[in-house]
Amino acid sequence: MGCTNSVYRKKKTSFPEVVFFVPSTRIPVQSDLQRVLKGVIPRDLADKLTSLRNQIVLVAEDTDGLAITELRRALNEYLSLLIGLTKKEYGLEGLIDFKWKNLEDGKQDSSVANTWFEVLSAVHLMAMLTLSEADSMMIPKDSSGSGFRVVSSDIKREAIDLLLKASGYLEFCLRDILTRIPPEIRNTFPHDLQEGVLEAIAIQTLGQGTEIQFGLAVECQKATLSVKRRLACEQLIYFSQAYHCLLGCDTNQGHGRKHLRFIKWKFLEAKAAAYYYHGLILDKGNEPNSPIGAVSCFLAAEELLSESKKASLSFCLAAPVTRVPPLWGAMKFLHQKIPEVASRKSQMYGYLWEQEKGLRSLPEWPLLHPLKEHLIDSDENPTD
Numbered sequence: 001m002g003c004t005n006s007v008y009r010k011k012k013t014s015f016p017e018v019v020f021f022v023p024s025t026r027i028p029v030q031s032d033l034q035r036v037l038k039g040v041i042p043r044d045l046a047d048k049l050t051s052l053r054n055q056i057v058l059v060a061e062d063t064d065g066l067a068i069t070e071l072r073r074a075l076n077e078y079l080s081l082l083i084g085l086t087k088k089e090y091g092l093e094g095l096i097d098f099k100w101k102n103l104e105d106g107k108q109d110s111s112v113a114n115t116w117f118e119v120l121s122a123v124h125l126m127a128m129l130t131l132s133e134a135d136s137m138m139i140p141k142d143s144s145g146s147g148f149r150v151v152s153s154d155i156k157r158e159a160i161d162l163l164l165k166a167s168g169y170l171e172f173c174l175r176d177i178l179t180r181i182p183p184e185i186r187n188t189f190p191h192d193l194q195e196g197v198l199e200a201i202a203i204q205t206l207g208q209g210t211e212i213q214f215g216l217a218v219e220c221q222k223a224t225l226s227v228k229r230r231l232a233c234e235q236l237i238y239f240s241q242a243y244h245c246l247l248g249c250d251t252n253q254g255h256g257r258k259h260l261r262f263i264k265w266k267f268l269e270a271k272a273a274a275y276y277y278h279g280l281i282l283d284k285g286n287e288p289n290s291p292i293g294a295v296s297c298f299l300a301a302e303e304l305l306s307e308s309k310k311a312s313l314s315f316c317l318a319a320p321v322t323r324v325p326p327l328w329g330a331m332k333f334l335h336q337k338i339p340e341v342a343s344r345k346s347q348m349y350g351y352l353w354e355q356e357k358g359l360r361s362l363p364e365w366p367l368l369h370p371l372k373e374h375l376i377d378s379d380e381n382p383t384d
Contacts, residue, residue, distance in 0.1 A: 015323045018316075019138040019149075020163070020208050021262040022131040023192050023201060024255060026121060027060040028053055029099035029108055036096050041085065049085075052078040056125075060103060068133055072126070079122050086115045086180075102190075102254075104320070109190040117185065120177045124193060127169035131205065134162035138328075149328035153219075156212050156329075163209040170202035191253035200245035200259070207238030207266065214273070215329030225284075229277035235270035239263050258318040265311035269331055272304035276338050283345070291349040298342040305338050 033053065037046035055074045059067050085092055098118040101108040110121075137159050138151055178186065178195060191197060214231040217223040243263050251260055279297030282290045316322050327335055 015321050017139055017323045018135070018325055019328070020131055020135045021204065021259065022128060022135055023197070023259070025060075025103045025128045025132070026100050026109065026125060026190070026192060027103050028057050028121070029101050030054050030057045031099060033096060040092065040095065045081070049078070049081050052081070068129060071129060075122055075126055079119065082115070082119055082122065086119065110188075112185060112188065114181060114185050116177055116180045120173055120181070120193065123169055123173050123177065124198070127166045127173070130162050130166040130169065134159045134166070137162070149326045149332075151328065153216060156216060160209045160212050163205050167202045167205040167209075170198050170205070173198055174202065191250065191256060194249050196245045196247070196249040200242040203238055203245065204242035204263065207235050207242065210234050210238060211266070211270075211329060218330040218333050225277050225281050229274060229281065232270050232273035232277060236267065236274060239267040239270060243267070255320070258315060258320070261311065261315040261318050265308055265315050268304050268308035268311050272301045272308060272338060273330060273334055275301040275304065276334060276341070279341075295345050295349050298338070298345050301338045302342040305335065
């Protein structure tokens, strides 16, 4: 995964670098389906199903991620057979215990006798492969050592496409698969397959795609300040929604705590960007109070940027530990511009700032206050 040692980094001893948060990868446990299926379905079909499932296990365990195409092909073929076997006339429901394990620690995390659970797990693996592919794509193989990440616009657009595809897989899990599984079975699912976690990742993935779009807009001279502010606010909404999806989940399991820290980090970055661009818009306005409002926004953006740096470090130190990432996209630009503009505008309008204390105000967007309060609580009252 992006923040764990997934199929792409499983054998590396160094801490992985992260662009996108990707939950831990789950793979099937090798099993003899042929024996269970003997006499239930045609032998050639049972052989094919077993062969494909075991192929997925072997490829995922024995490669460093160089066989993503082979994994995807095997999963697609396996799913096409598996979905056909979910029909009641085959009588497979409750017949096979489908076992899966977490690839990172190798521990089995589930054994469920439900064919739709197997479909869910396979589609979830497709989503995680796609997210991991996008993550790897955004990390240049040749580091310049400059402390900045340089990725072409074409690669960024390809990554956006992959993020949309991964979100689509997860939406399919939520809309078309989970609804077919009885609640009493869903309650036994591992952390990564909880409904709230699946929904959080699906929404968060859209937010990360918007993050790339925002970076492209910042680099584009034709993009207006309003467009940039809108994209920053869209990120805020996505990360706010993703967080609220996790409220009903046990975040002490798996990578739940690291997941929350990632959301806080990205939330603070997006809010800093939103205040900065709102400040630029106010600064160009003709209203008497525009300079005061602009300075308020710039100073708030600077403070949020400082908080986001701490949140980034907190995320990286949370288990499993990951490297502090180099600056990229819009934040590479904003980490330089926000302090610079905040200092300059404060000096320029300092006399108004001191005189008109009662007029200082900051814009707020819906959904953001509750998120901020919960995030503060989650850091100030750790349980681990």
